[in-house]
Amino acid sequence: MQIAGNTFVITGGASLIGSHVADRLLAEGAGGVVLLDNFSLGTPEAVAHLDGDPRVRLIKGDILRVNDLYDAFKGAAGVFSIAGFLTLPLSQNPSLGLAVNVEGQVNVFEACRYAGVRKVVFSSSIAAYGEPEGDGVIDETAPANLAGYQPGSMLYSCSKLIGEALCKLYAAKHGIDAVALRYSTVYGERQHYRGVNALAIIESYDRVMRGEPPVLPGDGSEVHDYIHVADVARANVMAMAGEASGEVFNVVTGVETTVKRIAEIVLGLCGSDLAPVYRDDPNAVKATSSASLKLSREKIRAALGWEPEVSVEDGIGRLIGWIREREA
Numbered sequence: 594m595q596i597a598g599n600t601f602v603i604t605g606g607a608s609l610i611g612s613h614v615a616d617r618l619l620a621e622g623a624g625g626v627v628l629l630d631n632f633s634l635g636t637p638e639a640v641a642h643l644d645g646d647p648r649v650r651l652i653k654g655d656i657l658r659v660n661d662l663y664d665a666f667k668g669a670a671g672v673f674s675i676a677g678f679l680t681l682p683l684s685q686n687p688s689l690g691l692a693v694n695v696e697g698q699v700n701v702f703e704a705c706r707y708a709g710v711r712k713v714v715f716s717s718s719i720a721a722y723g724e725p726e727g728d729g730v731i732d733e734t735a736p737a738n739l740a741g742y743q744p745g746s747m748l749y750s751c752s753k754l755i756g757e758a759l760c761k762l763y764a765a766k767h768g769i770d771a772v773a774l775r776y777s778t779v780y781g782e783r784q785h786y787r788g789v790n791a792l793a794i795i796e797s798y799d800r801v802m803r804g805e806p807p808v809l810p811g812d813g814s815e816v817h818d819y820i821h822v823a824d825v826a827r828a829n830v831m832a833m834a835g836e837a838s839g840e841v842f843n844v845v846t847g848v849e850t851t852v853k854r855i856a857e858i859v860l861g862l863c864g865s866d867l868a869p870v871y872r873d874d875p876n877a878v879k880a881t882s883s884a885s886l887k888l889s890r891e892k893i894r895a896a897l898g899w900e901p902e903v904s905v906e907d908g909i910g911r912l913i914g915w916i917r918e919r920e921a
């Protein structure tokens with residue numbers, strides 16, 4: 594599908610990821626970008642920089658109200674289905690979180706069918722794999738291993754697996770092209786406090802700015818695959834533009850970074866000589882907490898030519914630069 598000249602809807606348009614997808618679409622010449630959000634988690638501030646662009650329309654709408662979607666999707670070539678509850682907000686409000694992630698996703702597809710939308714790119718998560726087994730490479734054929742997961746993470750994983758199944762169902766049954774993207778830990782400018790693993794970055798920064806040391810779980814050897822939001826946005830737009838349909842793709846760096854290394858990067862960028870302290874919070878909501886997480890990005894490279902461009906050092910530098918700019 595051509596991006597230039599076409600109109601796209603982003604559900605959850607005021608989100609971390611949605612706001613960057615909007616930037617990318619506009620940079621690639623999209624004719625219109627409709628940002629639909631009910632601002633239950635995100636705020637209009639995330640897209641305030643787009644005020645005044647005649648191609649952008651910000652709509653207060655709810656994916657749980659299908660009529661809101663019928664109106665917003667009219668004339669759209671594609672929809673980025675990004676609105677959703679992450680593990681933390683889902684754990685706090687399972688009733689609403691499950692409704693949004695499951696029923697809301699059904700509404701998105703029904704409205705696409707009604708409005709003649711040609712393609713959906715759905716925001717899924719590597720949480721769909723659950724806790725990694727062993728230390729082998731995880732590609733899209735790996736089964737979900739949810740047995741050891743905390744209940745909140747398990748609910749989130751299941752809701753994303755349902756979203757992926759809806760992509761395949763509507764692609765096969767109704768001819769709506771649909772692709773699901775499984776992101777790892779997304780971070781970057783416009784960072785929020787809702788991503789359980791990205792908290793290692795933003796909370797460490799906040800603590801260091803208060804003159805307190807970063808607090809790390811265990812011995813700091815827990816690893817995550819940190820992916821910058823600009824790389825995620827580019828993957829979304831490439832998935833919309835490409836031919837693939839009915840497929841799931843990892844959107845990951847393939848690089849394991851310990852939480853200890855994250856703290857070192859933050860301390861270095863802040864010019865601080867504080868040393869991290871190691872302390873477990875038994876009440877913390879957790880997703881994976883493994884010392885090994887080898888995710889494959891081969892499938893999306895081969896199908897769409899996507900590869901990450903931002904290293905974790907540069908990405909955290911960009912995030913901290915954004916915070917400082919805002920504070921100034």
Ligand SMILES: NC(=O)c1ccc[n+]([C@@H]2O[C@H](COP(=O)([O-])OP(=O)(O)OC[C@H]3O[C@@H](n4cnc5c(N)ncnc54)[C@H](O)[C@@H]3O)[C@@H](O)[C@H]2O)c1
Binds near residue numbers: 604606611635679788
């Ligand atoms: N951030 C990550 O690390 C990460 C990783 C994997 C997958 N994802 C998925 O990517 C998507 C976006 O993540 P994010 O970090 O940008 O999230 P976010 O919390 O910043 O954004 C979610 C957005 O959805 C909106 N929303 C919630 N309920 C809605 C409803 N009923 N109608 C309309 N809008 C509604 C919220 O107001 C918010 O702006 C989510 O679906 C998430 O599950 C995120």
